Amino acid sequence: MARGPALRWTGGMTATVSRTLVLAGTGKTGRRVVSGLAARGFPVRVGSRRADPPFDWQDDTTWEPALRGVDAAYVAFYPDAAFPGAAGTVGAFANLAVACGVRRLVLLADRGAAEAERCEQAVRDAGAEWTVVRAGFITQNFSEAFLAELVRAGVVALPVGDVGEPFTDAEDIADVAVAALTGDGHAGRIHDVTGPRLLTFADAVGEIAAAARREVRYLPVTPERFVAALTGRGVPAEYATQLAGLLAEVFDGRRAEVTDTVERVLGRPPRDFADYAREAAATGVWDAPPGPPAEPYA
Numbered sequence: 189m190a191r192g193p194a195l196r197w198t199g200g201m202t203a204t205v206s207r208t209l210v211l212a213g214t215g216k217t218g219r220r221v222v223s224g225l226a227a228r229g230f231p232v233r234v235g236s237r238r239a240d241p242p243f244d245w246q247d248d249t250t251w252e253p254a255l256r257g258v259d260a261a262y263v264a265f266y267p268d269a270a271f272p273g274a275a276g277t278v279g280a281f282a283n284l285a286v287a288c289g290v291r292r293l294v295l296l297a298d299r300g301a302a303e304a305e306r307c308e309q310a311v312r313d314a315g316a317e318w319t320v321v322r323a324g325f326i327t328q329n330f331s332e333a334f335l336a337e338l339v340r341a342g343v344v345a346l347p348v349g350d351v352g353e354p355f356t357d358a359e360d361i362a363d364v365a366v367a368a369l370t371g372d373g374h375a376g377r378i379h380d381v382t383g384p385r386l387l388t389f390a391d392a393v394g395e396i397a398a399a400a401r402r403e404v405r406y407l408p409v410t411p412e413r414f415v416a417a418l419t420g421r422g423v424p425a426e427y428a429t430q431l432a433g434l435l436a437e438v439f440d441g442r443r444a445e446v447t448d449t450v451e452r453v454l455g456r457p458p459r460d461f462a463d464y465a466r467e468a469a470a471t472g473v474w475d476a477p478p479g480p481p482a483e484p485y486a
């Protein structure tokens with residue numbers, strides 16, 4: 189049954205409100221899920237280390253307070269559901285959530301990654317209604333994550349070759365997740381969400397450069413050079429290595445297809461990369477930093 193945002197009366201005089209915990213609730217997809225639920229009148233609890241109560245994946249004593257009074261959860265693991273060991277933590281959280289009374293779990297997972305599929309299985313096994321939202325490379329990585337700095341510096345160096353990727357907009361991911369969190373017909377489904385077109389990273393960076401009206405180029409690099417460049421910028425070595433491993437795993441052509449999921453679930457087309465690039469450019473996020481051009485990445 190669809191969840192309603194209305195008050196639910198339990199055992200006489202006590203009123204409780206069905207609430208959704210949105211993990212990574214200040215991140216690329218989570219903050220959009222928070223807005224989408226709030227716009228529909230669903231009470232939301234933001235899952236974040238800075239929220240009250242705080243939620244920290246690395247401190248499981250924070251999980252139970254965050255789950256109190258919650259009946260549904262958007263599960264976006266940090267740093268990544270595809271990183272080694274993620275499934276153990278995601279499974280422990282999902283089991284606790286169900287023990288705390290959560291009846292609906294919506295997991296964000298990476299398309300084509302083995303550990304992310306183990307996360308999916310762990311959520312499926314937890315005993316609640318579940319929906320998996322699988323996504324490709326999130327478009328907003330270019331403007332709301334570390335790639336923004338590379339775009340501003342003018343060289344986006346990544347170990348991803350020239351494979352086609354159906355870049356997936358965080359707005360589409362969030363809208364599909366909100367539909368699954370609130371509506372009927374999503375339980376036991378895997379929603380494989382992609383954008384409407386395949387683009388190589390060179391294509392994507394070209395569209396960003398055109399929208400930002402400046403020179404920005406894509407530079408294919410080896411995983412080793414990528415890791416060295418990230419750690420040189422202060423990124424922890426473990427994270428950099430795991431990210432390089434994930435990129436090597438999924439950018440081999442296995443994700444080079446588009447799906448009709450957004451159209452099917454939402455009744456509208458997915459957001460095109462060019463529309464994203466135009467709107468992001470207008471915010472100034474890709475404007476060149478003042479001063480001399482930065483050293484090319486790596």
Ligand SMILES: NC(=O)c1ccc[n+]([C@@H]2O[C@H](COP(=O)([O-])OP(=O)(O)OC[C@H]3O[C@@H](n4cnc5c(N)ncnc54)[C@H](OP(=O)(O)O)[C@@H]3O)[C@@H](O)[C@H]2O)c1
Nearest residue numbers: 212213214215216217236237244245264265268269325326
């Ligand atoms: N990036 C991609 O291209 C991609 C593609 C497919 C799937 N995914 C999946 O997307 C998920 C991440 O979602 P996202 O990209 O929307 O998030 P994100 O933008 O990476 O958001 C980071 C969020 O995680 C929170 N966070 C950071 N460290 C945390 C910790 N130790 N404990 C709890 N929360 C923490 C941050 O909040 P605070 O700093 O306030 O705590 C923030 O809300 C991953 O599980 C990944 O598997 C990503």
